[in-house]
Amino acid sequence: MAEGISRVAVLGSTGSIGRSALEVIAAHPTRLRCVGLAARCSTAELESQAKQAKPQWIFVADDQAARQHSWAGLPTETRQLAGDEALERAVQANDVDIVLSAIVGSAGLRSTWAALEAGKTVALANKETLVVAGRLAMDLARDRGATILPVDSEHSAIFQAMQAGRRSEICRVILTASGGPFRNHSREQLEQATVAEAMAHPHWSMGRKITIDSATMMNKALELIEACWLFDLDEAQIEVVVHPQSIVHSMVEFVDGSVVAQLSPPDMKLPIQYALTYPDRLPGVAATMDWSQRHRLDFEPVNVERFPAIDLAREVARRGGTAGAVLNAANEAAVAGFLSGELRFTDIVPSCRAIVEQHHFEPSPSLDRLIELDRWARKEMARWVCT
Numbered sequence: 001m002a003e004g005i006s007r008v009a010v011l012g013s014t015g016s017i018g019r020s021a022l023e024v025i026a027a028h029p030t031r032l033r034c035v036g037l038a039a040r041c042s043t044a045e046l047e048s049q050a051k052q053a054k055p056q057w058i059f060v061a062d063d064q065a066a067r068q069h070s071w072a073g074l075p076t077e078t079r080q081l082a083g084d085e086a087l088e089r090a091v092q093a094n095d096v097d098i099v100l101s102a103i104v105g106s107a108g109l110r111s112t113w114a115a116l117e118a119g120k121t122v123a124l125a126n127k128e129t130l131v132v133a134g135r136l137a138m139d140l141a142r143d144r145g146a147t148i149l150p151v152d153s154e155h156s157a158i159f160q161a162m163q164a165g166r167r168s169e170i171c172r173v174i175l176t177a178s179g180g181p182f183r184n185h186s187r188e189q190l191e192q193a194t195v196a197e198a199m200a201h202p203h204w205s206m207g208r209k210i211t212i213d214s215a216t217m218m219n220k221a222l223e224l225i226e227a228c229w230l231f232d233l234d235e236a237q238i239e240v241v242v243h244p245q246s247i248v249h250s251m252v253e254f255v256d257g258s259v260v261a262q263l264s265p266p267d268m269k270l271p272i273q274y275a276l277t278y279p280d281r282l283p284g285v286a287a288t289m290d291w292s293q294r295h296r297l298d299f300e301p302v303n304v305e306r307f308p309a310i311d312l313a314r315e316v317a318r319r320g321g322t323a324g325a326v327l328n329a330a331n332e333a334a335v336a337g338f339l340s341g342e343l344r345f346t347d348i349v350p351s352c353r354a355i356v357e358q359h360h361f362e363p364s365p366s367l368d369r370l371i372e373l374d375r376w377a378r379k380e381m382a383r384w385v386c387t
């Protein structure tokens with residue numbers, strides 16, 4: 001490795017997290033270098049990212065989209081990879097130090113897995129990997145000496161706050177949630193929720209899937225499961241609290257009653273940078289708090305009747321085994337159904353619950369079994385979406 005430089009593969013580079021990561025990398029040329037870019041089908045954007053970052057490789061998951069693009073502007077030093085195995089090999093190569101896992105959904109599982117297998121440092125945005133296969137992924141990381149650093153803002157906050165005490169002194173974690181665009185909607189209003197309304201998140205500009213997840217609070221549900229795996233916590237040690245200003249990104253309460261929080265304006269560039277430069281802190285790319293202004297920080301309980309995803313996640317976290325994979329796949333398919341106008345907003349979480357409850361539960365599944373159940377749950381959801 002070049003002295004002091006971390007070589008980063010950015011998986012999901014054309015997405016909201018990927019673009020922010022490239023800004024962070026470009027701002028710290030003496031510390032970070034981009035060596036690879038992967039995306040699904042946004043070929044023009046990928047090519048223009050490659051022109052700027054001059055990576056050694058790029059990968060387009062959609063073969064047809066890759067073939068239809070001319071790639072005339074690709075830098076001469078950048079080669080194009082074809083096939084999932086080629087991406088996995090590139091991620092595992094010696095010239096990659098950090099893999100930023102920011103592909104959306106369980107599509108990000110294989111490449112994240114490959115990175116863990118090779119003992120890489122994984123800057124993890126793709127929470128779905130831990131929801132689907134938390135036990136196996138954490139075991140793999142431990143066995144291969146891989147490090148998982150959280151990118152999700154809440155988990156980055158928890159990770160930072162935890163450094164204020166010893167592991168044995170932590171009594172609980174307070175996971176904050178903005179409450180999304182429907183925080184104050186009545187049950188009747190939620191039934192009429194449209195895609196445009198659900199896409200209008202009050203603070204964060206994110207990809208489509210996570211934006212809908214924020215509206216149903218399934219995002220917080222998935223984050224609760226993610227936190228259990230990342231920090232080895234029971235779901236009962238995690239409190240979910242609505243904090244509409246999205247400035248306190250989460251908190252850790254220690255046994256003496258001290259609560260340590262991490263605050264910053266809502267901008268993913270900060271947690272991305274912390275994961276890419278950990279344990280160092282570098283001058284930030286993101287805006288900082290303006291303390292000359294008046295700020296209010298409100299905290300309120302989650303209304304679990306209007307937002308049943310949190311209780312569902314608690315049950316799934318308690319069960320473990322195959323439950324997370326089924327919940328995640330059902331939710332991905334339900335979100336797609338809602339976005340295409342074929343599933344009502346208020347049917348997303350109940351349909352996920354029904355599919356989790358009806359699946360054939362196994363306590364210690366293999367990765368192949370989890371992938372099979374992922375497919376099964378998507379098919380089951382198709383029945384809800386079509387009816």
Ligand code: NAD
Pocket residue numbers: 011012013014015016017018038039040041042061101102103104105107125126127128151152153204205206207208209210268
């Ligand atoms: P996004 O939809 O904006 O971007 C997704 C990226 O993944 C795109 O680059 C897309 O091309 C790529 N992709 C999709 N399928 C692929 C495949 N099969 N192979 C290769 N690339 C593929 O999503 P996002 O909002 O950037 O979120 C990415 C991940 O980060 C999600 O897991 C999300 O939960 C997590 N996350 C996002 C935010 C945020 O602020 N956006 C915050 C915390 C965590």
Ligand code: MG
Pocket residue numbers: 152153154223
């Ligand atoms: Mg988050």
